[in-house]
Amino acid sequence: MVACAAICGENRAMRVLVTYGGYSIDHPDAGGTLARAGLSAEMHPRQSDRTPDELSALIGDAVAVIADADPFNADVLERAANLRVIARTGVGLDSIDLEAATHHGVIVTVTPNVNNETVADHTLALILAVLRRVRLEDARVRAGGWRAFEEPLGQIHGRTVGLIGYGAIGRAVARRIEAFGARLLVHDPFVDAAEVELTALDDLLAQSDIVSLHLPLSPETLHVIDADALARMKPGAVLVNTARGPLVDQAALVEALVEGRLGGAGLDVFETEPPAGDAVLALDRIVASPHIGGISDAANLAMSRLATGSVLAALDGRAEGTVVNPDALRNAVWAR
Template identity: 45%
Template sequence: MRVLLHYDMEFPGADGLDVVSCPQEDDERFAELLPEAEVIWHNLRPLTAADFDRAPKLRLVQKLGSGVNTIDLDAAEARGIAVANMPGRNAQAVAEATLLLMLAALRRVITFDARTREGRGWPAGGALVGGELKGRTVGLLGGGQIAGLVRGTLEAIGARVLYTSRTRRPDDPAWRELDDLLRASDVLSVHIPLTDDTHHLLDARRLALLPPGAIVVNTARGAIIDEAALVAALSSGRLGGAGLDVFEQEPVPPDNPLLALDNVVVMPHVAYLTRETWDRYFDTAVENCRRLAAGEELLHRVR
């Protein structure tokens, strides 16, 4: 079975699979490989109807991760191409990266890193004093596996954790309606999928509900937050900082105004990127290829 791994990563090999890799940014090579592909192991570069039309043998798009917003699901379904994802396979890595971004924003790591490299030594005065998670209220936008892992760690170090979710849980004392969650959150962390309903869910009005000096962390999808509104809130000092792994446009362009702010910590959508995550990805991807060949039900089929 010919598998197109749409990422510049070495695959350790598996019986019955002919896996060829292609960097996500190499569209020319990708187009050359599509005609023979029976399965695409998909990461982040969007897959369109035009891509599917170049792949007459394609039977399965296997998302390496959970979010399928980068796949034209209707076009895949119309062509008889199955789509599956991997919920939870990157949860540990993303949860740890979330904590990394929270702490980096609170402790002003970017500013201190720059000062240290410039030989500026210890800061004078209290302008650069950081903060601790212990004693702060952290609001989690989402109640899934990643949010659960983040919650457990935060509570272990003394933070108060609240959350909201699509399913109302009024009997849980930690659950809040979205606007009430925002009003209470010294740190807000995003853990929901991008859908039509969640696009720009955190707009100017909702960002204004956060307490002055609050920190916003996003390891989910960039367009859940209105970036223009976030830039305005950060630039004015209304918000204290942000830790962002995702952006509305990816790869993030160098002129994105968020990159010019020294109270913003950024990563290029790599919260999931650990060796352990890739081992789990490959295990699931190989199993679904086996199931596809055997005519068995796929794991975590989306369409």
């Protein structure tokens, strides 16, 4: 059992804040494991973008957070006096100030390679939903209508698909795209060599019937698809984003769709989440989903198990496995 008397008092279990709504709190390998270790897990799922003040209030005296994409900035980390570990579900680190976490001795971990295939599946689902007009055709049938040949439907086979980003998820999408018999183009500013020929971004945008984004969010990739990039895309092309909302200038995307320059878009992520009331949701050519690309029953349990193990290891003073800032232990007063 993890000892907690030094910071919690003898009669209190250490708090673990859980902001990832898919955490398997009732599974013996996840929430059950925390309970057996003498830890008290509290679920506060992230349903929308939180402010740093809101996050700080939730953290309180917690020693660990099993986290969704919450804003762990320098101020939040400064105020989290007891925090020892942020176990991020997924691999996105754009919401965590790693330098500040390391300075304050807070270990940060991720759960890599457990939902790559899930995101890839969802990417194909959005591509097909846009090309096949699934949302609109479903509404037509429910309203008593039937097929309309004057509204053409698209397909993947024989088309050119451009992937921007070729990490683990991009590669998983590529395998699926090639199985459809499509031509594949790849651009990744962070990859020097790959098993496929890399393409300049301008060439990819100009040639692709479908463009799918699989980059991390960083200052370099913010609005990688802006008004200029949208103008360079092939007329009638489809844009899909299952990565991070701010990769796309959403207002510019709305303009391109309203003007008919693009054929449609499939969006699992948005600049502001949830995007309630945003103009993008009023467009028929948009297929939207609520940032669920990486979620499945299998992926949730795998992420929960990994995050749980990371919390226990960190509280035991071990920076191992999926830790992204091992130097944090050198600054951790609690580990000395």
